[in-house]
Amino acid sequence: MSPSKVNKLRLGLCCMFAREPIKFRTTTATAMLRLGKRERLARVAELCLVNADALLAALGYCAAHGIGAFRVNSQILPIKTHPTAGYAVAELPGSSAIVARYRECGAFAREHGLRLSFHPDQFVVLNSPNPRTLKHSLAELDYQAEVAEWIGADTINIHGGGAYGDKPSALRALRANIERLPEQVRSRLTLENDDKVYTPEDLLPVCNGTGVPLVYDAHHHRCCPDGSTLEASTEAVRATWGRREPLFHISSPLEGWDGPKPQRHHDYIDAKDFPKAWIGWLLTVEVEAKAKELAVAKLQADLADSKTHAR
DNA sequence: AGCGGTCAAGTTGAT
DNA sequence: ATCAACTTGACCGCT
Numbered sequence: 001m002s003p004s005k006v007n008k009l010r011l012g013l014c015c016m017f018a019r020e021p022i023k024f025r026t027t028t029a030t031a032m033l034r035l036g037k038r039e040r041l042a043r044v045a046e047l048c049l050v051n052a053d054a055l056l057a058a059l060g061y062c063a064a065h066g067i068g069a070f071r072v073n074s075q076i077l078p079i080k081t082h083p084t085a086g087y088a089v090a091e092l093p094g095s096s097a098i099v100a101r102y103r104e105c106g107a108f109a110r111e112h113g114l115r116l117s118f119h120p121d122q123f124v125v126l127n128s129p130n131p132r133t134l135k136h137s138l139a140e141l142d143y144q145a146e147v148a149e150w151i152g153a154d155t156i157n158i159h160g161g162g163a164y165g166d167k168p169s170a171l172r173a174l175r176a177n178i179e180r181l182p183e184q185v186r187s188r189l190t191l192e193n194d195d196k197v198y199t200p201e202d203l204l205p206v207c208n209g210t211g212v213p214l215v216y217d218a219h220h221h222r223c224c225p226d227g228s229t230l231e232a233s234t235e236a237v238r239a240t241w242g243r244r245e246p247l248f249h250i251s252s253p254l255e256g257w258d259g260p261k262p263q264r265h266h267d268y269i270d271a272k273d274f275p276k277a278w279i280g281w282l283l284t285v286e287v288e289a290k291a292k293e294l295a296v297a298k299l300q301a302d303l304a305d306s307k308t309h310a311r
Numbered sequence: 312a313g314c315g316g317t318c319a320a321g322t323t324g325a326t
Numbered sequence: 327a328t329c330a331a332c333t334t335g336a337c338c339g340c341t
Contacts, residue, residue, distance in 0.1 A: 312341100314340085315338105316338090317338080318335105325329085
């Protein structure tokens with residue numbers, strides 16, 4: 001295979017660094033609510049600005065080390081949607097400088113061809129029957145879409161949510177709620193197969209029906225299989241992206257595939273776990289491994305190695 | 312500086 | 327019933 005084919009594939013780093021001294025800060029709602037509103041907003045504004053600087057540093061690291069994508073931490077604006085300690089960006093002292101700093105991150109990413117994504121955490125459940133959970137989920141998506149617009153992130157990736165004992169019904173609820181999303185969220189939204197409820201085959205009809213692409217996680221598919229092979233799912237999933245560059249996830253099991261909890265992530269990626277069917281395509285693969293940038297570097301080297309040493 | 316308790320939130324499955 | 331797992335331990339107040 002030619003080097004140019006391999007080089008179409010870019011690896012992504014998720015949220016944080018293991019060794020490199022680049023840190024994102026956060027706080028707790030409890031601590032902030034001990035303060036008066038004025039002081040609270042000042043403290044939060046400081047963290048938002050510090051995190052913008054950290055993001056710029058993170059992007060600089062990626063650009064310098066051939067890492068083509070970076071996933072942004074959900075707490076980059078700390079406690080943004082908390083019911084009582086949350087805030088609007090415009091309330092923060094120096095808000096225009098904060099936004100300007102994030103837009104600088106966006107400009108840097110664009111100049112260096114870096115792809116940015118968000119992955120709202122487990123509390124964002126678009127098919128929850130609990131109206132408060134749904135409302136909060138929508139608020140969280142709005143917030144992440146706001147920052148995504150500043151920095152030019154093209155994906156906000158979530159899981160299918162709960163099954164609530166009736167998958168077809170839960171999937172209908174998911175689809176209905178996707179269709180009601182505001183454009184700035186929906187245009188970036190993606191769904192990902194998870195490790196215990198929703199497989200690619202479960203989600204593909206929702207994706208094909210709504211135009212929301214599917215983020216294919218090979219590790220989750222191995223933990224929670226359906227009737228489809230990795231190769232067939234790769235093809236079906238790729239089609240949900242249309243002309244956009246697909247985004248996939250890779251990780252390796254902490255204690256092997258036969259260990260007690262194969263869904264737990266290892267520090268590094270075992271090159272044998274990296275699907276050969278993914279090599280040679282224009283594709284982003286986010287590396288979910290605890291050793292973070294060290295794991296990306298190792299996988300870069302292993303993939304380059306498998307290219308030069310004929311199998 | 313180091314340490315232990317705490318932290319906003321949902322859902323599932325293992326124990 | 328409790329708890330760990332999930333993209334990830336980090337923060338805070340105390341000593």
